[in-house]
Amino acid sequence: MSTINVGYIEGPSTASNKIYIKSGSVLDITNSPDGAASIDLSVDAGDITGGTLAAARLPVGTVINSELFTNNTRTAFVGSSGTAFWSVSYTKKLADSIILVTSNVLMWSNSSGACGVYVEIDGTKYYSSGYTYEPNTYGHLLIGLAEKQVSTSGTKTISLGWLSVTGSGEKPAQYWNYNASDDGRNQQAVSTIHVIEVTV
Secondary structure (H helix, E strand, O other), X not given: OOOOOOOOOOOOHHHOXXXXXXXXXXXXXXOOOOOOOOOOOOOOXXXXXXXXXXXHHOOOOOEEEXXXXXXXOOEEOOXXXXXXXXXXXXXXXXXXXXXXXXXXXXXXXXXXXXXXXXXXXXXXXXXXXXXXXXXXOOEEEEEEEEEEEEOOOEEEEEEEEEOXXXXXXXXXXXXXXXXXXXXXXXXXXXXXXXXXXXXX
């Protein structure tokens, strides 16, 4: 049996530098006469200099993209129960990935002690939000967390809103993104929606 000892093997440019095993032949690294061998297929950051890595090659839970939306416009909460008061558009990179959304809304002046606040992802409402409440004219905080596995890529709408079971006119507060017009000690408040896309 012959032995070839080389540092690397390069395929011909006419075959896009690929190396093929002839039909009917088998590359057997397990039953090598001098002991089992192995092929190192590991990839490190230095091996990737461009192009796109297929999602199937990524571990579950890999972060594909992260985008932060902000809003610093002082706005009154208006409309009936069921109203989305803030909507953003996120461009989903992959099909069949998970969208994870966290939200943080800075509100001013009490209104209703309960009204069913939600995070909505691509048409599905998640009642996993909540807000602080005290019967006073000061700051309040609305926070939310939700995720959805969406089977298509492209533009997805993410909204924050409220929907009371009774359908009545409750609302979480009077304003969001308070500023010095509400209290001279205030800076301009900034509310956020953070979207993280991960593999499944």
